[in-house]
Amino acid sequence: MSKDKTPSLSRSITSAVNEILDEGSSAVLATIVESRAAAVYVGAKIIVREERENVGSLGDGSLDEAVARFAPEFLKARDEAKLFKVHDFAPELEEFGDTKILFERIEAEPRLVIAGAGHVGASLARLAARVGFQVTLIDDRAEFVERQSFSEASDQSIKLISGEDWQALMREAIDNGRGVSVAIVTRGHKQDEECLRATLAARPDYVGMIGSKRRTNIVLEKLREEGFDEVELKKVRAPIGLDIGAVSPEEVALAILAEIVACRRGASGAALSSWRRT
Numbered sequence: 001m002s003k004d005k006t007p008s009l010s011r012s013i014t015s016a017v018n019e020i021l022d023e024g025s026s027a028v029l030a031t032i033v034e035s036r037a038a039a040v041y042v043g044a045k046i047i048v049r050e051e052r053e054n055v056g057s058l059g060d061g062s063l064d065e066a067v068a069r070f071a072p073e074f075l076k077a078r079d080e081a082k083l084f085k086v087h088d089f090a091p092e093l094e095e096f097g098d099t100k101i102l103f104e105r106i107e108a109e110p111r112l113v114i115a116g117a118g119h120v121g122a123s124l125a126r127l128a129a130r131v132g133f134q135v136t137l138i139d140d141r142a143e144f145v146e147r148q149s150f151s152e153a154s155d156q157s158i159k160l161i162s163g164e165d166w167q168a169l170m171r172e173a174i175d176n177g178r179g180v181s182v183a184i185v186t187r188g189h190k191q192d193e194e195c196l197r198a199t200l201a202a203r204p205d206y207v208g209m210i211g212s213k214r215r216t217n218i219v220l221e222k223l224r225e226e227g228f229d230e231v232e233l234k235k236v237r238a239p240i241g242l243d244i245g246a247v248s249p250e251e252v253a254l255a256i257l258a259e260i261v262a263c264r265r266g267a268s269g270a271a272l273s274s275w276r277r278t
Contacts, residue, residue, distance in 0.1 A: 024178030066090035116186035119249035170198035208240030
């Protein structure tokens with residue numbers, strides 16, 4: 001690939017990035033930042049997309065293929081960006097061994113849809129917005145999602161929605177489910193059931209429902225009787241959150257968000273100091 005194609009390639013790369021962000025999927029942008037190999041040049045880029053055709057090229061077909069093979073491993077590691085030498089992941093490509101390639105994750109900001117704007121839901125919305133989630137907070141009580149109740153600067157990004165049709169509101173908010181976590185923290189069985197029906201149909205990345213084991217089991221059993229897929233039902237985190245002994249609404253919100261982050265990052269949620277006890 002010659003350098004004179006850079007402007008058109010840049011447009012293709014930009015277009016692909018925008019498409020990935022719009023559809024809520026993930027991809028890897030690989031850029032050559034240092035190389036002595038004649039076949040490639042610094043600044044060459046390729047985007048490796050999930051189950052889609054790649055965009056761009058690093059200038060050599062074998063190098064493109066090696067990067068494409070390695071991209072899923074990079075995504076699994078959950079790093080935002082990391083620099084590799086080619087021999088780190090494709091030692092057989094001796095010509096490019098010392099070539100340095102920057103791998104960057106392309107992914108929209110994580111989204112959190114919260115059903116229920118009571119004390120826990122409101123606390124969760126505020127906390128999630130502060131750590132970078134795009135938050136949608138839904139309730140059938142208009143007074144619970146008034147903007148004046150979310151007046152802090154960090155709360156302004158929270159999307160507040162009120163309406164009586166929980167299922168329709170949840171379906172619209174969750175959309176295709178990619179990059180979306182859902183926390184169902186409503187005030188009763190009926191609302192839980194309606195929200196969970198819509199949520200399971202959309203198959204978001206994370207689904208959690210608040211309540212005691214008895215309450216959550218009642219809801220899950222009801223949906224099981226209605227014919228919902230057992231695999232999807234088993235994915236529901238219920239009761240929601242990590243066990244941190246939470247009592248206050250703010251502590252419960254912290255426990256919920258901790259589990260969501262752990263799920264998103266592929267972490268266990270175990271104590272970081274646990275290695276010292278083994």
